[in-house]
Amino acid sequence: MELIKDILYNTDKILKDFYNWAYKLWSSFNLPFFILDIVFYLLITLAVAAFLVFNALFIIYYDRKVAAKFQVRYGPNRVGYKGILQTVADTIKLLIKEDINADKVDKIVFFLAPFLVFIPSFLVFLVIPFGKGLIPADLNIGILYVLAITGLSVLGILSAGWASNNKYSLIGGMRSAAQIISYEIPMVLVILSVLLLSGSLKMGDIINAQSSISKWFIFVQPIGFILFLIAGNAEINRAPFDLPEAESELVSGFITEYSAMKFAFFFLAEYTNLFLTSAIATTLFLGGWQGPFLPPFVWFIIKTYLVITLLMWFRWTFPRIRVDHLMEFSWKYLTPIAFVNLIATAILVKFI
Amino acid sequence: MTSLVFFYIFAVLIVISAIFMVTSRNIYYSALWLALTLFAVAGIFVLLNAYFLAGIQVLIYIGAVVVLTIFVINLTKEIEGKTEKQFNKQTIPALLALLTGIVLVVLAVLKTDWASRIAGWTNYDETAKIGNLLLNDFVIPFEAASVLLLIALIGAIAIVSLDKENK
Numbered sequence: 060m061e062l063i064k065d066i067l068y069n070t071d072k073i074l075k076d077f078y079n080w081a082y083k084l085w086s087s088f089n090l091p092f093f094i095l096d097i098v099f100y101l102l103i104t105l106a107v108a109a110f111l112v113f114n115a116l117f118i119i120y121y122d123r124k125v126a127a128k129f130q131v132r133y134g135p136n137r138v139g140y141k142g143i144l145q146t147v148a149d150t151i152k153l154l155i156k157e158d159i160n161a162d163k164v165d166k167i168v169f170f171l172a173p174f175l176v177f178i179p180s181f182l183v184f185l186v187i188p189f190g191k192g193l194i195p196a197d198l199n200i201g202i203l204y205v206l207a208i209t210g211l212s213v214l215g216i217l218s219a220g221w222a223s224n225n226k227y228s229l230i231g232g233m234r235s236a237a238q239i240i241s242y243e244i245p246m247v248l249v250i251l252s253v254l255l256l257s258g259s260l261k262m263g264d265i266i267n268a269q270s271s272i273s274k275w276f277i278f279v280q281p282i283g284f285i286l287f288l289i290a291g292n293a294e295i296n297r298a299p300f301d302l303p304e305a306e307s308e309l310v311s312g313f314i315t316e317y318s319a320m321k322f323a324f325f326f327l328a329e330y331t332n333l334f335l336t337s338a339i340a341t342t343l344f345l346g347g348w349q350g351p352f353l354p355p356f357v358w359f360i361i362k363t364y365l366v367i368t369l370l371m372w373f374r375w376t377f378p379r380i381r382v383d384h385l386m387e388f389s390w391k392y393l394t395p396i397a398f399v400n401l402i403a404t405a406i407l408v409k410f411i
Numbered sequence: 412m413t414s415l416v417f418f419y420i421f422a423v424l425i426v427i428s429a430i431f432m433v434t435s436r437n438i439y440y441s442a443l444w445l446a447l448t449l450f451a452v453a454g455i456f457v458l459l460n461a462y463f464l465a466g467i468q469v470l471i472y473i474g475a476v477v478v479l480t481i482f483v484i485n486l487t488k489e490i491e492g493k494t495e496k497q498f499n500k501q502t503i504p505a506l507l508a509l510l511t512g513i514v515l516v517v518l519a520v521l522k523t524d525w526a527s528r529i530a531g532w533t534n535y536d537e538t539a540k541i542g543n544l545l546l547n548d549f550v551i552p553f554e555a556a557s558v559l560l561l562i563a564l565i566g567a568i569a570i571v572s573l574d575k576e577n578k
Contacts, residue, residue, distance in 0.1 A: 093413065165439075167440075168439065168440075168443070171443075198462065199462055199463075199537065199538070200462045200463055200465075200466045200538065203463065203466040203467070206466075206470055206474075207466045207469035207470040207473075207474065208469070210470055210474025210475075210478075211469070211473060211474065213474065213478050214443075214446060214473065214477065214478060214481070217478065217481050217482070217485065218443070218481075220485070221439060221481070221484075221485055229485060232485070233482065233485055233486075236478055236481075236482055237482075240475070240478065243474075260538055
């Protein structure tokens with residue numbers, strides 16, 4: 060009983076004890092220590108990968124159910140209890156489908172692109188604080204690492220669009236790159252204003268700076284939170300900003316030519332990015348894993364899923380905006396507001 | 412030991428991908444090789460404990476420069492120049508430029524008093540230090556660089572709008 064409570068509430072201490080115990084055990088065998096370290100890193104990676112896959116499976120089901128609620132229909136309800144296994148069945152279908160390569164595609168880049176999109180979203184999990192001490196590595200440059208790595212996925216999207224050798228795919232890829240670069244600016248400015256308050260790039264320090272509910276940055280930075288949600292939603296190419304794959308104009312954008320496993324990778328990356336954006340919003344604005352009574356991990360998941368629900372609400376409420384409006388919205392409205400927000404925050408931090 | 416292994420991995424990666432970048436006939440491949448080169452450079456920065464620099468390297472050079480390069484390549488028609496020559500006859504000027512570069516770098520490395528520069532740099536907040544250096548000690552060059560970028564930005568906008576007026 061005591062142990063279960065400790066595992067839930069003092070995860071950092073338990074992990075440290077476990078590591079020390081393994082270290083002692085290992086030294087009695089007289090083997091080199093780097094093998095033990097590698098084993099630990101592999102375990103962490105496996106845990107994160109398992110979480111990523113199951114989480115994505117659930118989010119897809121959840122998204123479809125939310126969509127169904129908004130459109131007053133049932134949604135998936137055949138496989139398993141209330142259709143909960145629907146996404147599992149879909150995944151198996153995607154895995155065993157034939158992998159079609161169109162004739163005129165650029166073979167190498169066409170093959171690489173899904174990985175270039177997926178690997179960055181996997182790498183970002185390195186600095187996601189799931190709970191007290193439940194962070195794979197609390198880097199000093201935490202949030203900067205997130206920005207740098209998420210920027211890499213544009214490369215994959217552009218490559219997918221170009222390698223498909225298809226005008227719709229190419230336009231989709233180009234739109235996506237333009238969109239991600241444009242919305243990165245307000246996003247970075249908002250993150251900068253949060254950093255002015257926390258005084259550190261480290262995820263742990265950002266969470267510690269929001270130690271009580273009145274100090275949560277959503278109350279100090281309400282405009283920042285809204286801007287972050289809009290820009291974050293645009294960065295992950297979701298409606299109303301899903302122009303890169305606007306099905307009514309571009310068939311399916313940069314993923315038109317992809318099928319089976321490769322398509323599954325794009326899909327997985329999309330929903331993982333949705334989770335990551337919400338997780339980062341939780342960390343930056345909602346106090347991360349902090350909360351009363353429940354274990355930190357549970358709080359983190361609850362808050363993240365609240366943000367995910369909010370983003371899904373956006374998706375099913377707003378119509379897709381036009382491509383020139385999209386650019387105007389970022390450069391003429393979001394960026395100036397973010398700048399004013401940043402300067403106001405700087406003045407507040409300096410003089411109050 | 413581990414860092415030495417990783418240093419060699421990254422170093423070999425930089426050299427090989429740089430060679431492929433220059434020799435590849437398809438400019439889209441060149442851009443991807445360039446991305447790999449820059450990523451490996453970021454890896455070297457990490458080995459030197461310069462995490463902030465590594466982050467910025469990936470953010471700016473891959474996230475912005477390579478992406479914009481690819482953006483431009485996507486707009487061009489002839490991506491694979493099968494008729495273009497890969498080499499020209501400027502061997503001697505190229506060698507001279509290369510030699511000057513090598514001599515300058517070696518001289519800079521030899522002339523710098525590393526020990527006194529590194530002293531007092533253990534266990535510091537690197538990001539804060541860089542910020543202090545940029546905005547206190549080197550504020551004039553920093554501002555000069557930003558003015559230069561602003562000029563480039565205004566220049567680009569001016570050229571585009573001139574083009575529109577002429578039509």
